[in-house]
Amino acid sequence: MGEAAMTQGKTLPVIHKVDTNKCTGCGVCVEQCPQQIMELYAFGSKKKARCKDLDLCVACLYCQKMCPEVAVTVEMPGVKLW
Numbered sequence: 001m002g003e004a005a006m007t008q009g010k011t012l013p014v015i016h017k018v019d020t021n022k023c024t025g026c027g028v029c030v031e032q033c034p035q036q037i038m039e040l041y042a043f044g045s046k047k048k049a050r051c052k053d054l055d056l057c058v059a060c061l062y063c064q065k066m067c068p069e070v071a072v073t074v075e076m077p078g079v080k081l082w
């Protein structure tokens with residue numbers, strides 16, 4: 001049974017979390033992300049941030065480091081980022 005090996009290109013196992021209890025929707029991470037994949041979305045009457053395309057995240061940690069509320073966590077399981 002010949003099954004073709006399918007490769008789906010680059011898939012980094014990045015875990016990106018924004019703590020909605022901490023995020024104030026200030027937009028700093030949206031401005032700082034070099035991949036332009038952070039966005040604000042409506043969260044009730046407020047705005048919160050999220051990563052809209054994990055496949056493009058390069059785990060540079062800018063969003064995590066720049067967030068004044070320490071609301072962002074970026075992880076790559078098995079990889080020590082810093």
Ligand code: SF4
Nearest residue numbers: 023024026027029067
């Ligand atoms: S920088 Fe932090 S507080 Fe500001 S929008 Fe991004 S996650 Fe929310």
Ligand code: SF4
Nearest residue numbers: 033057058060061063
């Ligand atoms: S880790 Fe870097 S590329 Fe990924 S969402 Fe944050 S700022 Fe953007």
